[in-house]
Amino acid sequence: MFNKLQYISQGETNEKQLQNIHQALDAGCNWIQMRFKNQTSEKRFALAEAVKNLCEEYLATFIVNDDVLLTQKIAADGVHLGLTDMSISGARAILGEKKIIGATANTFEDILLQTKNGCDYIGLGPFQFTETKEKLSPILGTEGYASILNKMKTENISIPVYAIGGITLENIENLIKTGVHGIAVSGIITKSPEKEKLVQQLNDKLYANVIL
Ligand SMILES: Cc1ncc(COP(=O)(O)OP(=O)(O)O)c(N)n1
Numbered sequence: 001m002f003n004k005l006q007y008i009s010q011g012e013t014n015e016k017q018l019q020n021i022h023q024a025l026d027a028g029c030n031w032i033q034m035r036f037k038n039q040t041s042e043k044r045f046a047l048a049e050a051v052k053n054l055c056e057e058y059l060a061t062f063i064v065n066d067d068v069l070l071t072q073k074i075a076a077d078g079v080h081l082g083l084t085d086m087s088i089s090g091a092r093a094i095l096g097e098k099k100i101i102g103a104t105a106n107t108f109e110d111i112l113l114q115t116k117n118g119c120d121y122i123g124l125g126p127f128q129f130t131e132t133k134e135k136l137s138p139i140l141g142t143e144g145y146a147s148i149l150n151k152m153k154t155e156n157i158s159i160p161v162y163a164i165g166g167i168t169l170e171n172i173e174n175l176i177k178t179g180v181h182g183i184a185v186s187g188i189i190t191k192s193p194e195k196e197k198l199v200q201q202l203n204d205k206l207y208a209n210v211i212l
Pocket residue numbers: 006008033035065066080081082083084085102103104105122123124133162164184
């Protein structure tokens with residue numbers, strides 16, 4: 001089963017990205033999504049190679065944001081695709097059955113579509129406002145998650161759902177109660193001066209009712 005905590009990287013340069021990812025791994029994150037927007041393909045390739053090596057060293061799962069061909073080129077563990085990125089079925093045709101393909105959703109209908117097309121997990125959001133991403137889809141709040149996850153239950157749709165967007169430590173209990181599998185976060189970990197403590201606290205809440 002997928003880890004309940006996914007770290008989404010930040011940083012304006014290769015060096016800053018790598019530093020943030022390294023610190024997240026040191027703090028105990030073992031699922032990294034490399035999100036490095038508006039960069040040349042050379043820079044993205046160089047970063048992806050470095051991140052792949054690091055993730056191998058830390059036995060962490062490594063997925064790439066947006067870029068299916070880069071995922072294939074560096075043999076990452078998978079890719080995360082939004083509603084306006086390459087289609088899930090197109091990505092599956094390129095990457096094969098063994099790679100992880102995550103898909104973004106903002107509504108129950110998005111989940112239906114992305115699941116039918118064969119994604120492995122859903123990133124559902126945004127939970128609340130965040131500065132990390134521009135042009136946000138409508139905010140869901142706890143009620144939005146509860147309503148969508150209930151509908152999934154009624155319709156027998158079973159796929160891990162990650163909450164995303166402005167999530168803090170204080171939101172996790174309520175989010176988990178709605179039935180989400182885990183969370184994908186960027187800002188709170190990147191900005192934390194005490195990353196190891198924070199990751200421990202996040203995992204304690206995420207795994208509070210899980211018998212391992
Ligand atoms: C886990 C997860 N969920 C959602 C997103 C958002 O993807 P997308 O809508 O394609 O937006 P960008 O991240 O590409 O700006 C995500 N990255 N990860």
